[in-house]
Amino acid sequence: MKFVHPLALACLFTSLVLLITSCSLPLHQTKQNTNKSIEPTVAYTYLKQLVSPTEGIGAREAGTKEEKKTASYIRANFEKFGYRVSEQNFSFNSRKMVGESQNIIAELGDPTKPTIILGAHYDSTAMKSGSMGATDNGAGVAAMLAIAEALADKIPENYNIRFIAFGAEEIGLQGSNYYVVDLLENKKLGNIAAMINFDTIAGGDKVYVHSAHSTPYKRCKSGKYNSEPSIRNALLTASINILGENNKYVIHPDYEGYPEGVTGSWSDHASFSCAGIPIAYVESTNFAINGKHGFDGYSQSTTEQLWTCFDQENSTACDKKAEKNWGNIWHTKYDTLEKLNNIFPGRVEKQLGNNVKVLIELLSDPDKYLPVK
Ligand SMILES: [Zn+2]
Known part of the structure; x- marks a missing residue:
């Protein structure tokens, strides 16, 4: 028998120990790894079930x-994952x-702890x-x-995570407004640490993360307005760690009316910033387009198919008076999975998967990015 160096024996022993240990990892650890590799497909399957008129529900006014x-459908899924689910019914009377x-609310942890809402x-x-x-x-839902689903076996130590599917947003943020007023009346607003709004997170040219506007939104009735960017910055850092510099969330530069990294009041985050809660708003659009009303993020793409005529050089309509489409996806005939996949092959699924990864990173260990004070 050839001489075997003692170091080699030690190496062999260590490798064996490692092999045995890795085979007997606790279940949740192996499950977590599996989830991380299947998420993009999982989210895309839910998207089809929600928005496809042939394979799913379709329009949902x-x-x-x-x-x-x-x-x-949302409630049944949350329940299947093992969450405590409640339904908040409300009537609305808008113009x-x-x-x-109704709002559908799901959580696993202790609601008296600082709570991060994903809505x-x-x-x-x-x-x-x-x-x-x-x-x-x-896409957001x-x-x-x-x-x-991926977080159903993970309760962070110092935080509670709450998922909320809001109803009737499109007719004046009815669901989120009702939810916030209810928290206020029941004195439960105090432990809401932050709200993350997922609205139009896939389909546009870039995926942004914003904080609330530095000037209080006109729709706010109370004087408690909050525009501090802590949760936005936490998401930005998580996106760098998980997606890298090339795919991280974008903070838009300073534009007239929209200082660096801030957004308007056109979605559910506004109900929360008006009530004094720090927010982050994730949306896919293109703030670099000089749209109908300037650089306001309302034109989602430079893709020529979405314009009557797009002037690439000046990033605006060739003729502002004659322009009909303005690069819009939201609220148009282009907002179907079929059309989006035709115009942007693979984009929706990729952006969806990236968003899922970033949020799993942040919400599975919020302390890492947002230490409890
Ligand atoms: Zn929306």
Whole structure:
């Protein structure tokens, strides 16, 4: 027998120990790894079930039976993952219409702990124009479900995580507004540490993370407005760690009316910033386009198919008066999975998967990015 160096024997022994240990990892650890590799497909499957009129629900306008059906679908999924789920019913009476809707709320942890809310509205709009609400906001809900599924066996130590599917956003942020007023009346607003709004998170040219505008939103009634960017910055760092510099969330530069990294009041985050809660808003769009009203993030893409005529050099319409489409996906006939996949092959699924990864990173260990004070 040849001489075997003692170091080699030691190496062999260590490798054996490692092999045995890795085979007997606790179940949740192996499960977590599996989840991380299947998420993009999981979220995309939920998206199809939500927005495809042939394979799923399709349009889901506020107050309709399709909106109600979507609420039941979301509830059933949260329950399947093992969450405590509650339903908050409300009536709304807006300038546009009168009706009934509901918020679906899911959590696992201790609600008296500092709570981070991930919210996404599940109603859609502009069905008459042909919109199925794939970008707005099937994508946000699909990602939220995939995230909830992946986190169902992980309760962070110092935080509680709450998922909320808001109803009737498209007719004046009805669901989120009702939810915040209810928290306020029941003195439960104090332990909400932050709110992350997922609305239109896939489909546009870039995926942004914003904080609330530095100037209080006009819609706010109380004087408690909060625009501090802690949760936005936490998401940005998590996105760098998980997606790298090339795919991280984008903070838009300073534009007239929109200082660096801030956003308007056009979605559910506004209900929370008005109540004094720090927010982050994730949306896919393109702030670098000089749109109908300037650089306001309302044009989602430079892709020529979405313009009557796009002037690439000046990043605006060739003729502002003649322009009809303005690079819009939201609330248009282009907001269907079929059309989006045609125009941007692979984009929606990729952006969806990236968002899921970033949120799993942040919400499985929020202390790492947002230490409890
Ligand atoms: Zn929306």
